[in-house]
Amino acid sequence: MKYSIVIPLHNKAPYVCETLQSIVDQTVLPYELIIVDDQSTDGSLELAARFLEQVPERFRSVRVELIALEENRGVSYARNLGFSTTSGDIVSFIDADDVYAPELIQKATQLIAVEGMDFVVLGIQLFPSHVRYPAFRKIAPDLEEVETDAYRMKHPLKTVTSRHFVMGVGSNVIAKRKWMETVRFDENVRFYEGIDFWYRVLKVVLNDPDSKVGMLMGDQLRVREVEGSLSRKKYRSSRELVLPPVLVRYKNSNDRYDKLLMGVVGARWIAHAFENLSSRRQKIRFVIRHAGLFPRQLYYFLLSKTP
Template sequence: MNDLLSIIVPVYNNAKYLSQTLKSIQAQTYRTFELILVNDGSTDNSLEICRNAAGMDNRIIVIDKKNGGVSSARNRGLKIAKGKYISFVDGDDCIDSDMYRVMIDTLEAESADLVNCCVIKEENYKPISYKKEQSYVSTAPLNCLAKKGHFVDSSLNKVYTREIIGETCFDENISYSEDKLFVTEIFLKAKKVVFLDNIFYHYIQHKDSLSWQDNYDVWYGNFQVCKQIYTHIKSIESMDSEIKRGAFRGYVKSIIALLRYDIKNRDKDRYNSTLDAYKQDIDLFLQITPLPIAKRLEYKTYTISYFIASLVHYYFKRKK
């Protein structure tokens, strides 16, 4: 079927939420899909839920593999996907019933490489009735990587053509912000992208999910990805200078986020190590980037010393 959609769902200990996720996918008004459930070594009864669902719906394919992380699970799904179109859903999120019908209609009407919808973060799934919203077509996708309000960094709120994904896969050596790297690689190849103002994807924020975590590994993972993106984009001689500047801004802000985390958690040694390694990049950022005075002063305090940064961003805030 040349209009087949492959929906890839990595599953890892999602037993509490998986049935609702599957129900929202099976309720799609776009019916021509295969649903690839990749059980990534779950230790609860997620696999049983997947197999039971497959027994009642022949569009569902179940893969059971050893735990290797969300990137390895998505890549496994990509290897067997047969669809002309590809989409990803996490095993504890939900999507509205008209999502794929509207997005694929838009993709085909615009002859685009991918279409992106909006996302809502909520603790409990509340379906949103469909009504036509505004759309924006871009023939310069890289200029849209920083587009506000559309969760561009996420791989989940999109429908891609199989052709634009090609051999691109998720980096299995990265544990956090892997979506951002994958999406950037796709946008580097894309010629046309459509952004819908419709909210179709519901990012359910369970308290045991990564979205609630605030730890160094998360922020360091984001830094690694931003640095990798900047290094790649900077190396492309033909790349537009504004896109290079945007990648540089994202990279430096990821460094500042590391410094901010270490101030918050009173880790002086790690703070100083990070500042020693990347102070020149922050200084260059402050020299060439237009910023409001308050924001410039905020960033500048991180480059002076651990003592000054602590005074401004820790002790003064505690007294308020």
């Protein structure tokens, strides 16, 4: 099976070569690598190009395409464009400051080809803090081990909407291309867009009753904690905090799992707001602005406690 990797790139000069090195070091190389530069201003694209000119001979069989955007369009646009350029059977995205373990492609391809998985979520390790997600012991009863560090989800929607799970953070999903062809990243948002995208892809996968959803643990994806990134951005005004897309998309949904996902995402978003708003006044304004959200969040929290 042909494996495609898409890297959205924007001002990651200190890190992009390490990310690329983690792909060059794979025990099984990808079929193609697509890099979409979202108008970097720090020389990131030039660094990537020079690095790829010096790769070992074995990597020269990989189809590489570098796309330079003429204007900054955001990470979702870059991912969508990158995906439309791929031709592999399996597709994954990796941010240009994160790192793959050397056996990731080999293990993921085996899960998909041998075990028949359609959609695989990767456990992640943040660095330098070494914090790991998901909370494996909390979700273990809903998993069936198929290989070392590899599992099939018995009830995928239940698992991915658990408070103890993380999907869409650090682009930690690998999937068959066919399931992604009708879904696109929301280009109007730049925060929690990955959670929204992969949840919609998962729902497409689960329309097929014979599909399988898996999880690969073992620190296969290391996600860098970068000061100043969107997940760690500091806000001077509560107006800068826009609603995560799942809270808008599923606001009127009666589906239990949509509600559970809104509960998880909403709780994380509120915690993020209180941690990163610059002043007590702005925190109060945030509460007033989104007062209608808090009763729903309590309801979703109580819902997550029920069987």
